[in-house]
Amino acid sequence: MAVSFAPGRVNLVGEHIDYHxxxxxxxxxxxxxxxxxxxxxxxxxxxxxxxxxxxERRFPVESGLTPGPPGDWGNYAMAAAVTVAERYGGSVGLxxxxxxxxxxxxxxxxSSALVVAMARALLxxxxxxxxxxxxxxxxxEGERFxxxxxxxxxxxxxxxxxxxxxxxxxxxxxxVEPVPFxxxxxxxxxxxxxxxxxxxxxxEAYNARRRESTAALAELAxxxxxxxxxxxxxxxxxxxxRLLERCRDLEGPGGPWAxxxxxxxxxxxxxxxxxxxxxxxxxxxxxxxxxxSLRDVYRVSHPRLDRLVEAARDAGAAGARLTGAGxxxxxxxxxVSVDAGSVVERLREAQLAMDPPPDLEPFTVHPGSGARVAG
Ligand code: GLA
Numbered sequence: 001m002a003v004s005f006a007p008g009r010v011n012l013v014g015e016h017i018d019y020h021x022x023x024x025x026x027x028x029x030x031x032x033x034x035x036x037x038x039x040x041x042x043x044x045x046x047x048x049x050x051x052x053x054x055x056e057r058r059f060p061v062e063s064g065l066t067p068g069p070p071g072d073w074g075n076y077a078m079a080a081a082v083t084v085a086e087r088y089g090g091s092v093g094l095x096x097x098x099x100x101x102x103x104x105x106x107x108x109x110x111s112s113a114l115v116v117a118m119a120r121a122l123l124x125x126x127x128x129x130x131x132x133x134x135x136x137x138x139x140x141e142g143e144r145f146x147x148x149x150x151x152x153x154x155x156x157x158x159x160x161x162x163x164x165x166x167x168x169x170x171x172x173x174x175x176v177e178p179v180p181f182x183x184x185x186x187x188x189x190x191x192x193x194x195x196x197x198x199x200x201x202x203x204e205a206y207n208a209r210r211r212e213s214t215a216a217l218a219e220l221a222x223x224x225x226x227x228x229x230x231x232x233x234x235x236x237x238x239x240x241x242r243l244l245e246r247c248r249d250l251e252g253p254g255g256p257w258a259x260x261x262x263x264x265x266x267x268x269x270x271x272x273x274x275x276x277x278x279x280x281x282x283x284x285x286x287x288x289x290x291x292x293s294l295r296d297v298y299r300v301s302h303p304r305l306d307r308l309v310e311a312a313r314d315a316g317a318a319g320a321r322l323t324g325a326g327x328x329x330x331x332x333x334x335x336v337s338v339d340a341g342s343v344v345e346r347l348r349e350a351q352l353a354m355d356p357p358p359d360l361e362p363f364t365v366h367p368g369s370g371a372r373v374a375g
Contacts, residue, residue, distance in 0.1 A: 002124060002375030006116035007032035007368050008108040009157035010189060010323050010332050012166055013290050014268040016298055018151025019210050020217060020231045021171035022265040025272060026153055027181060028161020030368035031101045033113040039125040040093035045118075047077055050099035061085050061093055061122060067145060070203060073104075075146040076111045080118035083142030084126070092125040103360050105195040107324020112154035115143050116371050124373045132159045132370070133174050149207050161370040168272050172232070181367045182278045186340040187332055188312065189365050190347040192304035193358030194328030202327040209300065213261060216254030220246055231261060240266045260298040264290060284318025284334055291321035291331075300326035308350055315339070315346035332365075340364055 007028040014024030040046070047057045057074035059065055061081040068074050084092070096118075102110040119139055123130050136159045140152035156169045156176060165178035196202045221229040223246055224238065234243055240262045247259040267286045274283040291309055295301035305322045312320035312333035320333035335343050347362040 001036060001038055002121070002373060004035040004037065004117045004121035004124065004371070004373045005032055006113040006120065006158045006371040007161055008102040008110055008113050009154060009161065010108060010187060010330075010365060011153065011157075012187075012323075012332070012334075013271045013287055013321070014153075014264060015290060015294055015322070015324075015326070016209065016213070016300065017261050017264050017268075018153040018169070018171065019149065020151075020214065020261050022231055022235075022261060023168055023170045023268050024151075024153045025166055025168050025179070025268050026157040027166040027187075027367040028157050028370055029102070029108065029365050031108075031365070032158070032368075032371075033098060033100045033102065033110060033117045035096050035098050035117045035121050037094040037096040037121045037125075040095055042093055043091040044093040045077065045081055045096065045122075046094075047074070047096045047098060049073070050097060061091065065145075067147065070147055073111075073114065076114040076143070077118045079143050079145040080115045080122065080139070082145055083138050084119055084122045086142075087138045088123060088126065088128055088130070092122050094121055094125055096121065103191060103330075105329065106191050106360070107196050107322070107326070107329030108189070109154040109158060109324070111146075112139075112143060113158050115139055116155055116158045120371050120373050133176070135159060137174055148203050149210050159371050161368060163367060163369045165367055166275060168268070172230070179272055179275050181275065182280075184337050185280060185334055186337040187334055187365050188317070188340055188343045188347065188362055189323070189330050189332050190308050190312070190351065190362035191330050191358045191360040192302055192308060192328050193351070193354060193356065193360075194302055194304055196325060196327050196329035202325055205300070205327055206325050209257070209298070212253060213257035216247075216250055216258040217261060219250055219254060220258050223249065231265070235262065235265060256297045256299075260293050263293055280318045280334070280336065287319030287321045287334060288313070294322055294326060302326065302328050304328070304354060305331050307354070308347055309333075311346050311350035312343050315343045317343050
């Protein structure tokens with residue numbers, strides 16, 4: 001028997017920009033998905049879940065799999081199997097039992113953690129020690145099997161998280177840079193009570209944002225006389241100021257969509273500096289501005305998330321914002337550790353004032369290590 005563990009993540013800042021290959025700043029959690037497994041020699045996966053209601057899933061490890069209904073957890077395990085079969089070959093299978101101490105559909109990446117735990121287990125059975133950066137890229141692409149056109153943040157954070165650190169993730173070239181997270185700061189997470197299932201209800205809204213903002217940024221590049229340039233290249237050459245001016249000329253929602261990406265990317269760079277300087281006031285302010293942009297410009301918040309964000313700030317948090325794709329799910333707040341108790345308490349009061357109140361009470365999270373296999 002061996003154990004594959006993959007953590008979930010919270011994204012501190014850099015929301016809805018990984019799919020534009022702009023940098024993001026998440027941290028892996030100590031909570032995650034655990035897969036207890038034993039190898040099978042017939043190339044089949046037989047998966048059970050510690051929650052008996054989830055039933056059993058059975059499929060071969062091969063490239064031609066077809067996903068089940070949208071939102072089905074088995075699709076994420078299949079996404080890992082397809083990726084391993086296509087990228088690494090080898091006829092491997094396993095009997096596995098999954099358990100989780102991450103709330104599902106909360107924007108904490110339980111689904112990517114499942115993909116990562118499953119892929120690491122299959123590769124372990126095959127005797128392959130993958131390069132983590134390569135695997136993160138392969139799984140980001142592989143997870144699109146479930147029908148959501150996600151970016152590369154979640155798999156990279158789960159694979160390459162570092163205890164006590166946030167990680168700045170850059171794309172093209174793919175790189176992960178650990179940034180120490182001050183020991184006397186605490187991150188509090190609270191659920192809105194609105195499920196934000198990545199491959200379920202929120203899928204269409206997420207995919208539409210991605211499609212439309214990609215088109216807007218491509219149009220911006222054309223108007224700058226640099227068709228085909230990536231947003232990162234535009235930012236390097238012109239800085240956000242000039243680009244933001246040109247965003248005003250874009251028709252429809254394209255202008256706001258593109259300007260969110262540009263300002264959010266700048267906030268990630270500033271947040272890394274604030275973290276390194278242990279400057280909580282600046283860091284918190286960047287989080288608050290990120291939330292305002294996600295709420296008012298990119299429009300992916302939810303009134304319940306906005307209420308929780310306000311409550312956390314009233315309780316003394318330096319900054320608070322939705323985390324993950326939005327449309328529901330969780331928010332996070334960052335505060336000095338001595339204030340964490342009162343932030344948790346105020347968030348619970350705000351939850352209890354909702355009808356119906358979220359089941360999950362607010363909790364604190366700490367930066368944890370990346371995925372690992374033992375046994
Ligand atoms: C989801 C996706 C990520 C990212 C976030 C929004 O979690 O899986 O790739 O796009 O939404 O930042």
